[in-house]
Amino acid sequence: MSNQVYIFDTTLRDGEQVPGCQLTCDEKVEIxxxxxALGVDVIEAGFPVSSPGDFRAVQEVSKVVQKPIICALTRANTQDIDAAVEALRYAKRPRIHTGVGASDVHxxxxxxxxxxxxxxLGVAAVRYAKRFVEDVEFYAEDAGRADWDFLAKMITAVIDAGATVVNIPDTTGYCLPEDYGAMIHHxxxxxxxxxxxxxxxxxxNDLGMATANTIAGIQNGARQVEATINGIGExxxxxxxxxxxxxxxxxQKLKVHTRIHTPYLNPISQLVSERMRMPVQANKAIVxxxxxxxxxxxxxxxxxxxxxNxxxxxxxxxxxxxxxxxxxARSGKHALRHHLERLGYACTAEKLQDLYQAFLQMADRRKDISDQDLQVLMRQCG
Structure with a gap:
């Protein structure tokens, strides 16, 4: 089994479905x-049949992106697939992402x-898409609540029909990591x-387990991850x-790797946040x-x-x-000394003790202490 995990970014498609946070075509191209540059392997650029704007965005992204696969989403019908084919006309490495519901609920x-x-329906869609592109991804929507034996039958059939990637979505965020991993293993x-x-x-991420389920999938044999910057999405x-x-x-014990250039993670997080006008929560992991x-x-x-430490x-x-x-007000003397020295102040242990008591009184009043506050503190305490 390969130790390469391919990163399929769906920020421009699933991520952009956040109400009130739609992107312009130019913003999609910028992202x-x-x-x-970040190093993703696949960019899902949009759902071409859904609107003229999405169709154009897939076209324009296809024109400027050189290395990643450019993917367009469709439902399992010829009209959607035809729109995707036309939108992907300029893509160097096109992929059609088609599929249908797999759970009995759907x-x-x-x-x-x-x-x-x-x-x-699913098999016919894959066969039709395969007439236009070599790379066809099939999604079994709501696989997280599907019957495993029927799901296995569906996946077998679409691979026989020509699917090169099979997407097993936990569409409603229902699964526990142990169960999702077991489904991938099955x-x-x-x-x-x-x-x-x-x-x-x-x-x-409906139950807050999207990342945990993703890792469970990788541990059980999945080698493509579909994700978004900042975890945005439906x-x-x-x-x-x-x-x-x-x-x-x-x-490292997972013994897999990606091509992601991680020093670009914080800059692209800020870019997506700004363009989508969607702040990143302060305690968000990593960014x-x-x-x-x-x-x-x-x-x-x-x-x-x-x-x-x-x-x-x-x-x-x-x-x-x-x-x-x-x-x-929760900071200690070591932190106070660190900032005073950074500002060019030297303090004896005795002087620091006096400053610290005055600092705590100031911190109780002001909550966060700035460099200007520290300079005022030093003037007041001599």
């Missing part, structure tokens, strides 16, 4: 160029159909032609690209403004002595200039 209530009819062992396709994982979002990339880089910030005296003392990732690895020692 696509940044994604190429089959009965969304499609008002039967398993046999849905299976036939497909890996029960689909006889699985060696002819890459298993892809596409996990949503409802509670998708698996976070930056979290997955840094988990795989940090945990939140507090991810490398320390305000507790115990933590500050430990980090100042050795960063690895409280940081498992060097901030520079993800494009952050340095750790931040934030002065608050």
């Amino acid at each position: 696509a160029i940044a994604l190429e 089959i009965r209530h969304k499609f008002k159909s039967s398993r046999a009819e849905i299976l036939e 497909l890996k062992t029960q689909v006889p032609n699985i060696d002819r396709a890459i298993i892809s994982v596409h996990c949503h 409802r509670a979002g998708n698996a976070s690209l930056e979290e997955v990339a840094m988990i795989l880089k940090t945990h 939140g403004k507090n991810a490398f910030a320390h305000s507790s005296g115990i933590h500050q003392d430990g980090v100042l002595k050795n960063r690895e 409280y940081e498992i990732i060097a901030p520079e690895e993800v494009g952050v200039a340095s750790s931040a020692i934030i002065l608050t």
